[in-house]
Amino acid sequence: MDFVKEFAIFLHESGAIKFGSFKLSSGKDSAYYVDLRLVPSFPHQFRKMIKSMQNLISEKIGLDSFDYIASVPTSGLVIASALAIETAKPLIYIRQKPKDYGTSSLIEGKIPEGSRVILVDDVGTTGHSLLNAIKSLKDAKIIVESAFVIVNRLEGARQNLEVEKVKMYEITDILTISNILHNEKILDDQILDRINKQMNTK
Template identity: 60%
Template sequence: MEFVKEFATFLHQSGIIRFGDFTLASGKKSSYYVDLRIVPSYPHQFRRMIKYLQNLISEQIGFDSFDAVASVPTGGLVIASALALETVKPLVYVRSEAKSHGTGKLIEGIVEDGMKILLVDDVATTGGSIINGIKALKEAGAKISDCYVIVNRMEGAHQALQMEGVTLHQVLDISEIAEILHQARMISEQTLKKVHAQTSSQ
């Protein structure tokens, strides 16, 4: 829990999570913005985040439960790469669309029939891009039962992945981050309420 508190504080202090009025890529309005792609610019924090994620996976599902690590570019790929390196597991990734040149592949890396794959991403919102990755990997013969993200925005991803037979795990969810920051007097009561109002009860 100590890491979670420190990490939430770090995310806010370094501008990785910002509160205000934002328009997301989907066109949806949001009371906060999370850009975890900045984390690798802080190598010590990045390493601690990967180590914490590694320990979480070890405790919750164990390293024997998967043969390879996969991600969907770009945010999650840096995290998945570091995790694959630490766990000495093969890395594969799913493109958002197949290459228009060369082999025209959608999946980069080796996926064998019956291979158990752990999916990793940076942030989960509705779960759309993660589900595209799950479907592509399943079509290639992979088995996926678990997905790990650093931050769950709690806007439907949990239920959406459940429909695909995949359990979503997270290091932090947005409510937790907002609660920690509010207790540390870094954000106001009003901001906390706005964040809670935005989450769907998962």
């Protein structure tokens, strides 16, 4: 069984993806909810997910094309930390707002100007948090051209990042996951139809 199919079934069985009616942090209504923060509680699946992300990075841009891994707290940071250990790449992370004590820096970690980074997050929706991180990195004269997420929700993140000349890659997306679960008779036609309408693919 390939990783994406196994992962889709695991997400459903572990409760990391739920179907129904949910209110997102953006205020939008959604036919599903993805919570990848549950995955590290399942070490074998977590390890497979990190390995799959490492393979995706190797395949798309190569491990020699960047110097640092960067992420945004908190869920993306867990993934980026594991990835940094696997690839032996230094890790930094970007706060959404400066801390109000100490150095009040947005970027945590030591990184020289001109360094090349990849951004890592768990889920790509509109790309809002990634865009904030890209701005902070560029302001610090750090080069960022690629972002990697586990699941793309297909709600504009790729297009929004492209405006900043950052290319986004993902292991899988919500339509692929939904179609796998539908084929496995886990998801009914009605829910699949709602997800398709949410993605504006119909």
